[in-house]
Amino acid sequence: MNVVEFDALVEPLRQKSVASLAEHGFALIEGRTATVAEVADLEKQLGVTLPETYKAFMMRYGGGVVGCVELFPIVSAGSGDDDVESVNDREFPDRTFIAIAPVGTGDYWGFPVDDGHCREEVWFHFHDGGDPEFEAADVLEFIVRHGLRL
Known part of the structure; x- marks a missing residue:
């Protein structure tokens, strides 16, 4: 899937998000986008090269709520808020896995x-030591499957 195909799939949610914000005061898509410099700084801090599709997504859509999934932002919104670096420093300091989203059970994608x-692939990492499981070919497929639930 490419970004144009992804944009077409996410458009109905974007429209619902605008309506939800107006009617209920919360958005269904709410991302904190990252700059090229912020992504490069994160890669340097983590000591890893992030997938190209993920970097493009974070610069276009950002971390935060995308339908039914929440992604950690590249840069935290404020003191004490989780971001990609803080979560991975705490949970995966050996850098064998880079968490991008909480599952809500202590596990991570x-x-x-x-x-x-x-x-490029997104995997499910169990907090209790089970073997990680394949989830999606890339972050776009992951968002479609878990965020848009298509």
Whole structure:
């Protein structure tokens, strides 16, 4: 899937988000976008190369709520808020896995890391030590499956 195809799939949710914000005071898509410099700084701080599709997504849509999933932002919104670096410093300091989204059970979705390079694939990482499980070919497919529930 490319970004144009993804944009077409997310458009109905974007429209519902605008209506939800006006009617209920909360959005269904609410992201904190990152700049090229912020993404490069994160890669330097983590010591890994992030997937290209993920970097493009974070610069276009950002971390935060996308339908039914919440992604950690590249840069935190404020003191004490989780972001990609703080979560991974705390949970995966060995950098064998880069968490990008909480599952809500102490588990995480993210990227396995091979020799300092994140795979494009999104995997489910169990907090209790079970073997990680494949979830999606890339972050766009992951968002469609878990955020848009298509």
